[in-house]
Amino acid sequence: MGPNKKLDVPVYDLSAVRGIWEVRVKKYRTRQKKEQQRVENSALARIDQQWQYRIYCKSMKAKELQQLHHYLERSLLTEPPPYAGHLDRNAGTTDVQQDEEHPDWKDLIFRLEGDRWLDFPRELQWTTYLQEWHVRRTRIRQLPDFLALFTQLTVLEIPRNLIADLPPQIGKLAALRRLNVGYNRLSKVPPELGDCEKLERLELAGNLSLSELPFELSSLKQLVHLDISENRFASIPICALRMSRLQLLDLSNNQLSDLPQDMDRLQELSTLFVHHNSLSYLPVCLANISSLQMVVASGDALTCVPTKLCNDPEIKFIRLYDNPEKRRRRKEEEEKKKEKRRRWREQEVKDGSEKEFMEAYISTLKDRDTVPFSTTKVSISCLL
Secondary structure (H helix, E strand, O other): OOOOOOOOOOOOOHHHHHHHHHHHHHHHHHHHHHHHHHHHHOHHHHHHHHHHHHHHHHOOOHHHHHHHHHHHHHHHOOOOOOOOOOOEOOOEEEEEEEOOOOOOOOOEEEEEEOOOOOOOOHHHHHOOOOOEEEEEOOOOOOOOHHHHHOOOOOEEEOOOOOOOOOOHHHHHOOOOOEEEOOOOOOOOOOHHHHHOOOOOEEEOOOOOOOOOOOHHHHHOOOOOEEEOOOOOOOOOOHHHHHOOOOOEEEOOOOOOOOOOOOHHHOOOOOEEEOOOOOOOEOOHHHHHOOOOOEEEEEOOOOOEOOHHHHHOOOOEEEEEOOOHHHHHHHHHHHHHHHHHHHHHHHHHOOOOHHHHHHHHHHHHHHOOOOOOOOOOOOOOOOOO
8 A cells, every 4th residue: 555545434423323223222122112011911911910819818718818808809899898907916007098089989098007017918919909009117128029010009108118129110100100219228210210201209318328310210201399318419310400390309418519500401490409418509590490489508608699599589599507516516527537637647658758748739729719730740859
């Protein structure tokens, strides 16, 4: 090949390649979803459920079997019979009752409460007509395998338990409108939750180890209430900015250092809680949200706030300040930590002249308005 010979190099448009790949992935997922629906709607699932029910009935005593039949027949009667909801008074309580807001008694609610409950009762799998679960203050660690059978479930309230994860089957609850998994032990949220497109209220507060939400939750376009407070979020999840109908967003008690500059995408947002974070400013884009009515932030470290938030009479801008005594204790604790770090450095570094120089140099940068983009390493030696 001569030096003057030209070589044609093909140039590809990466966006076009990415678009083709996304279309193929979407088609593949659509085929998977249709296949799952076909299997679920087939007679095999119903036959398997009936056989499981018969096997379970054979293991029960006559009195227990009669009570279970009486319990299941409630959905077929013309009027509600009396039902004793207590399974075991020493282990907690469970009850199936009529919804007071709906006069039709068939809209049943399942309630379970008591710290001696370690698992869901097995009889629950035969009551797939239930529309609400309210389970709280138990020692239950996981949701049952038969959760996907409750396709009519609209409310799933399971706060203050020991639940460590949500199963992917939760995406089968297509009618779900309210989900509360606050104050459990979640460290992640399954992407399948994005299939619950009718969800209007999602509460994930107080899980402590939760630090991100899957992008698939962007499909929750009906969501109006999102509470992810008291977790470990260092930034607002991208999916939250795509929930176009969001009205309340609670991000308090996290590890946020700033807010994104495109928060005005949430044009229906009315209430924003961002207190107990490490925010030093609020973005100007918040003033572009015409529906905003209340903003609650911590005022101790806040130095920059859009003028409209402070002057607009239609917006309640609330700054929460720490108690002076509490602030003094926090300052003392920080000073003790600094002293411990200093002693640790003195013990570990014997010949720390170069490190001391760098620490002194870095400390001077903190007081400057601008920080240099790069520095040049200089070796200095002197004779005494």
